[in-house]
Amino acid sequence: MPEPLAALCFAPLIRLVSEVDDHGPIRAGRLSATLPDLTTHQVRQATRRARALGLVTERPGDGLDLTEAGRDLADLYDHAARWARTAQRPSPNADFESRVQSALRRTLFAEATVRDGALARVSELADLWLAFWGAEADEPLSAA
Known part of the structure; x- marks a missing residue:
């Protein structure tokens, strides 16, 4: 599988993007509680990858939200x-x-x-x- 598509197939990233899309911004301190099926490490990996890919932005007071991408x-x-x-x-x-x-x-x-x-x-x-x-x-x- 080409590397770009493999990066998008990372299950914790799919969970994070879908959760924010379905329910709106998530406060940073609530990520693990919002995604209880993921380990803390997986949440960090997904968040780091989402930021690196330009998929999320941190909005003061609102938390992690999706960008247009x-x-x-x-x-x-x-x-x-x-x-x-x-x-x-x-x-x-x-x-x-x-x-x-x-x-x-x-x-x-x-x-x-x-x-x-x-x-x-x-x-x-x-x-x-x-x-x-x-x-x-x-x-x-x-x-x-």
Whole structure:
């Protein structure tokens, strides 16, 4: 898997971006309580990676919020999970993060001729996000 896409497939990052997208800004002191299924180390990794990729910003009084790039990535995650749920990938009972990872990985390895319309859209969104926002990251995506 190309390194930029691998960076976006990091499960704690998917959780963080999706949580902020769904529920709004999270105060720094509330991150671990808001993401109780993640270890403190995973929360720090996700936050560090999100900052390095330009996905989040710290707003005084509000906490961690998504940037435009973060909102676009959250939309990509939603499209990917929707496709995976419909296609029952990686399994019918998979969680959101596994569905996103499965769809993003599949966009890389599926031949364009075998992709259905929804998967082609996920692939297109991933390509657009990487082309537009990947160059905006503070550090290389693979180092995040």
